[in-house]
Amino acid sequence: MDLTITELAPKIESGELSPVELTRHVLDLIEKRQPRLNAFITVTAEHALAQARQAEQEIRNGHYRSKLHGIPYAAKDLFYTKGIKTTVGSKIMDDFVPDFDCAVIEKLSAAGAVMAGKAGLHEWAYGITSNNPHYGSIRNPWGLDRIPGGSSGGSTSALAGGLCSFSLGSDTGGSIRIPASFCGLVGLKPTFGRVSRYGVFPLGHTLDHAGPFGLTVSDTAEVYRAMAGGDSRDESSVHRPLTQPKFAPEPSLAGRKIGVPQNFYFGQLHPEIEAGVRKAISVLGDLGAKLIPITVPDIEEFNTVARVILLAEATSVHEKRLRERRGDFGADVRALFDQGRFVRAADYLNAQRRRRALLDGFNELLSQVDAIVTPTIPVPPAKIGQDTLVVAGVEHNVRLATTRIVRALNLTGLPLLSVPCGLTNENLPIGLQIIGGLWDESGILEIGHAYEQATDWHTKHAPIATE
Amino acid sequence: MTVKQAAQAWQFNIPEDELDRIAPVVEDVTAALERVLDRDLSTTDPLPHFRPTHS
Numbered sequence: 001m002d003l004t005i006t007e008l009a010p011k012i013e014s015g016e017l018s019p020v021e022l023t024r025h026v027l028d029l030i031e032k033r034q035p036r037l038n039a040f041i042t043v044t045a046e047h048a049l050a051q052a053r054q055a056e057q058e059i060r061n062g063h064y065r066s067k068l069h070g071i072p073y074a075a076k077d078l079f080y081t082k083g084i085k086t087t088v089g090s091k092i093m094d095d096f097v098p099d100f101d102c103a104v105i106e107k108l109s110a111a112g113a114v115m116a117g118k119a120g121l122h123e124w125a126y127g128i129t130s131n132n133p134h135y136g137s138i139r140n141p142w143g144l145d146r147i148p149g150g151s152s153g154g155s156t157s158a159l160a161g162g163l164c165s166f167s168l169g170s171d172t173g174g175s176i177r178i179p180a181s182f183c184g185l186v187g188l189k190p191t192f193g194r195v196s197r198y199g200v201f202p203l204g205h206t207l208d209h210a211g212p213f214g215l216t217v218s219d220t221a222e223v224y225r226a227m228a229g230g231d232s233r234d235e236s237s238v239h240r241p242l243t244q245p246k247f248a249p250e251p252s253l254a255g256r257k258i259g260v261p262q263n264f265y266f267g268q269l270h271p272e273i274e275a276g277v278r279k280a281i282s283v284l285g286d287l288g289a290k291l292i293p294i295t296v297p298d299i300e301e302f303n304t305v306a307r308v309i310l311l312a313e314a315t316s317v318h319e320k321r322l323r324e325r326r327g328d329f330g331a332d333v334r335a336l337f338d339q340g341r342f343v344r345a346a347d348y349l350n351a352q353r354r355r356r357a358l359l360d361g362f363n364e365l366l367s368q369v370d371a372i373v374t375p376t377i378p379v380p381p382a383k384i385g386q387d388t389l390v391v392a393g394v395e396h397n398v399r400l401a402t403t404r405i406v407r408a409l410n411l412t413g414l415p416l417l418s419v420p421c422g423l424t425n426e427n428l429p430i431g432l433q434i435i436g437g438l439w440d441e442s443g444i445l446e447i448g449h450a451y452e453q454a455t456d457w458h459t460k461h462a463p464i465a466t467e
Numbered sequence: 468m469t470v471k472q473a474a475q476a477w478q479f480n481i482p483e484d485e486l487d488r489i490a491p492v493v494e495d496v497t498a499a500l501e502r503v504l505d506r507d508l509s510t511t512d513p514l515p516h517f518r519p520t521h522s
Contacts, residue, residue, distance in 0.1 A: 305500070307496060323480075334485070335485065335492075341477070342473060347500055351500060353513065353515070354503065354508050354512065355515055356512065356513065356515045357507070359515075
């Protein structure tokens with residue numbers, strides 16, 4: 001069954017497809033594939049069936065809420081869900097049951113969506129492999145011996161594995177874009193402040209964003225629309241009108257200016273990824289976009305700045321737990337939290353002061369172009385347990401190589417979209433990252449949609465999803 | 468002060484083997500930041516607003 005929202009919503013609205021039957025179908029697939037993918041920490045079958053029954057009743061009574069009504073989804077297990085365990089991928093919170101829904105879950109419930117389960121993640125959302133010592137390694141549907149990326153790896157494993165129609169993630173240093181790219185999905189990190197983080201367990205207070213994953217750009221836009229909006233309970237969120245993306249039936253980018261960086265982003269790339277991304281950029285040109293060479297600020301510098309800020313902020317969230325339950329942390333995240341204890345207050349503040357320069361640099365570029373395109377990740381997904389990989393004859397640490405392109409951009413708060421744009425010779429997905437101006441989610445979604453219309457990468461599915 | 472001295476002074480209670488592994492990483496990151504700030508941070512650079520997208 002085609003699980004895209006675009007395909008399912010009209011059938012649900014017309015009564016042709018029962019939300020209860022759809023939910024049962026998805027729960028059956030989860031039962032079959034979960035042992036191989038390990039995408040979920042908690043499958044919320046009873047909750048999902050109750051929501052589906054309510055949706056069916058409401059639609060039958062003429063109360064169709066939105067295109068998400070009756071649509072099944074997975075939420076990363078750091079979105080607080082009332083009465084449903086929320087572990088944040090940790091042992092320490094393995095029995096934590098929130099007594100309220102986070103803002104995003106409230107909004108999706110109001111839209112009528114059906115939550116099928118809580119998806120696994122890298123412990124505390126602090127890592128890119130989703131190899132979780134407490135809940136097991138999450139597997140990439142495109143290659144079961146590969147990482148799905150992280151930290152939102154369960155959300156993309158579930159979606160690319162055909163176990164839901166959309167999913168939710170969070171992105172502090174790439175945790176939406178990395179797993180989207182590795183699992184051949186669309187992932188949107190909205191502008192900082194666009195989506196409420198009320199009830200989303202934090203990692204880095206000034207870097208965290210919540211956002212959606214979809215099978216297509218239009219599906220992702222639909223979920224984003226439902227999630228977005230200011231919230232007085234989250235001081236960092238902003239009440240600001242939402243512009244709707246205009247998706248033309250015929251793909252065209254005529255009149256758009258797209259910046260193509262000449263420095264940093266195309267260095268140290270896996271050759272098949274470079275070829276895939278350059279081909280994608282040429283498609284944007286064929287669609288009428290004017291491709292403009294640009295020079296971006298010193299991203300390596302800002303990767304350092306972002307790293308220091310995240311080390312300090314993440315440790316500020318966890319230091320008490322680290323003192324009291326040190327042995328209950330996985331070794332990799334414990335090492336990161338320990339590193340954060342050594343960041344001096346003056347260094348943290350000076351890193352924050354330096355941060356402004358990156359945003360100013362990108363704002364200047366984005367006053368000359370409508371968007372900037374780069375690869376999402378410079379390397380293909382590593383094998384589970386692999387610590388290093390070789391690109392162009394040089395050995396790299398998997399974590400640093402994977403985050404190299406995505407990390408610094410979280411400093412800017414700019415909206416970022418990853419769309420699938422190819423497959424490597426080993427049949428592993430490649431992603432194209434589209435960087436937009438502040439609050440211009442519509443612009444990057446429109447560019448992503450036009451690209452998607454002109455290509456067929458979004459129609460390729462992971463082997464397990466077609467069983 | 469070295470990383471190990473700091474860990475002791477601040478009573479972090481990090482086991483010796485774990486401290487051995489993270490010490491070089493902490494030193495690298497600190498040195499990299501120091502280079503960045505020495506080169507590029509101006510006295511007049513302000514602290515950004517809590518919401519970096521507001522300005």
